[in-house]
Amino acid sequence: MSPISVVDRFAVWRERPLAACAIVAAAVAACVISLIAAPGVGGILGAALGLIAIAVAVIDARWFIIPNELTAAGFALGLVYAAATEPQRWASCMRLSPSRLCCRRFSSRHCAAP
Numbered sequence: 001m002s003p004i005s006v007v008d009r010f011a012v013w014r015e016r017p018l019a020a021c022a023i024v025a026a027a028v029a030a031c032v033i034s035l036i037a038a039p040g041v042g043g044i045l046g047a048a049l050g051l052i053a054i055a056v057a058v059i060d061a062r063w064f065i066i067p068n069e070l071t072a073a074g075f076a077l078g079l080v081y082a083a084a085t086e087p088q089r090w091a092s093c094m095r096l097s098p099s100r101l102c103c104r105r106f107s108s109r110h111c112a113a114p
Contacts, residue, residue: 027054045081049074 030050035043052074056066083090 023054023058027051030054041084045077049077
């Protein structure tokens with residue numbers, strides 16, 4: 001079985017124009033509501049996450065799979081949102097994460113809890 005790209009997954013919707021119109025309306029509504037609810041960077045990132053969620057729902061409804069590309073994009077948006085909204089907290093988490101990983105990986109008895 002050959003892998004199907006994200007673009008090929010959306011190509012089937014040309015056969016169903018009413019469903020395609022409903023999906024576009026949902027995408028526009030998600031973007032508008034996100035920008036109204038949280039103006040600024042949070043609203044823009046929320047709108048992008050809404051579009052990714054709609055894309056995942058469309059692909060999952062047709063093929064019962066969730067593409068890794070869209071999952072990674074959602075994760076990346078979450079990281080960008082965290083860095084944009086709380087830069088000090090983000091910096092401390094990034095500084096402490098490697099040390100916590102090493103402590104858990106090798107031996108927790110040699111490391112003090114941060």
